[in-house]
Amino acid sequence: MIKTKVGWHGGVTIVTEKDVIRLDPNIKGHNYVVNLISHAHGDHIVGLKKGAIGHITAETKDILSYSGICRLKDSEVLKYDEEINIGDIKVTIHNAGHVLGSAQFEIQTPELLIGYTGDINCRDMMTTTAAKPIDCDVLILETTYGTPIYTFPSPEETYIEIVNWVIRNIRKKIIPVFKVYSTGKAQEIIRVINEFTTIPVITHPSISKVCEAYVKNGIKQKYIESTHEEGKELIKNQQCVYVMPTNKESILEKNYSIAYATGWAVKYNSINSNVKSFPLSNHADFNQLLNYVEQAKPKKIYTIHGFKENFVKYLNKKFGANAQPIAPLGQTILRDFISARD
Ligand SMILES: [Zn+2]
Structure with a gap:
């Protein structure tokens, strides 16, 4: 039985037998939870503003500190292509192509390789370079524009x-x-x-x-x-x-x-x-999202943001994919991980 759990609890949360990672949290959280922050936009740094300590890229740190958005005294600084170990989890940081410093996270737990895109853009722009898909077992995909009308010109x-x-x-x-x-x-x-x-x-x-x-x-x-x-x-x-x-x-x-x-x-x-x-966007449009899924070849897909239900319906109907919007983590799992570490 696979013991790694993926769900929503104050942010996308990944629980292994020993560790807990939270991605772009919107709560301060507990000391035993390690937070990873994908980029500097307001809806992804709610937890940081509440005092959470997180791992962020050096560029994201520059944006947040130059613009005075939040204090980051204890945050750990990441670089693209760097690998970090969080207990029994290994995380690799990749460019997300969305804004300066935006990151995707490749998360290797003892059982699964999980890709978390954050906000992504898979095309080169004047100030960012295209994100590359993460080859993974489980994909957590942002679907801001996950419906066919949102197809952008070049x-x-x-x-x-x-x-x-x-x-x-x-x-x-x-x-x-x-x-x-x-x-x-x-x-x-x-x-x-x-x-x-x-x-x-x-x-x-x-x-x-x-x-x-x-x-x-x-x-x-x-x-x-x-x-x-x-x-x-x-x-x-x-x-x-x-x-x-x-x-x-x-x-x-x-x-x-x-x-x-x-x-x-x-x-x-x-x-x-x-x-x-x-129609100038720094998000992936509908076709870019489809291409991403085709290249990443995940066995399971969780969608977040925007048209998450539409995109799931499309993937399941057209490709027979195993996709669903991300769901809250079950009470049993939460009780397990909180009681073990609080
Ligand atoms: Zn964003």
Whole structure:
């Protein structure tokens, strides 16, 4: 009988006879549980913010500390391709292609090889390189866009659309404004504008902080913060692109046009053509997810996030796969592992 258990308990949790690993926890947890954090986005660091100690990549640590999101005094720092031992479990860290420092974890327990993708992107972008599938027995797969409508055009097609839209606005003395996530998408947009135009990019301060972490890790970013005199002057003359977070109000008073850059634009564009949105995503789309499963060849698949039920139905019907959305760990198992170690 296989003794390794996989389920949800304050995060994806893997229990072996001797050890417990929790992936992207949303609780502080117990001392005997070892936490692995896949990347710096808010929904994956809830546990860290509550004081959990976790293993994170050096790049993720840079993003979190530069942007002041959370204190990380006791966190262990990981490198890609590194192997670490956690009791009877061996973990190898792989690139996830999602944002700077994003990691997939290859987890070898005494009985099973488990792959945990975190958020993944399997295509090369301007600021990230494609994730490679982990060959595994059990796959824990993020399925944010796990339904067929979410099929994205190539990044290059979208870069061209973005640059065209920017130039059309600049010629009309209208400032193109991108409202995007501060970590990952903002830096991708900045890199696109830098690479294909000479138009200055002005950034909101919370985005500049994340850009600093990207620059420290060798990713080119040319930008001027909106609080600097030069930034203010460029905004006044309407000869710049402005990149700001989705959750903030624009500081611009007039003559600007807003665009979003997200995978959700595939559907959004078709229902509201008045709002500009570009289908530029740093997640795998439906086809990339299918390719991942085909290459990883797992015997069992657990889905998390987004269209997890749709993707399971599709996999089971079309491929006869053994897939299900991740389920809570059974009470018996929890009682076993808590009573043994608390
Ligand atoms: Zn993410």
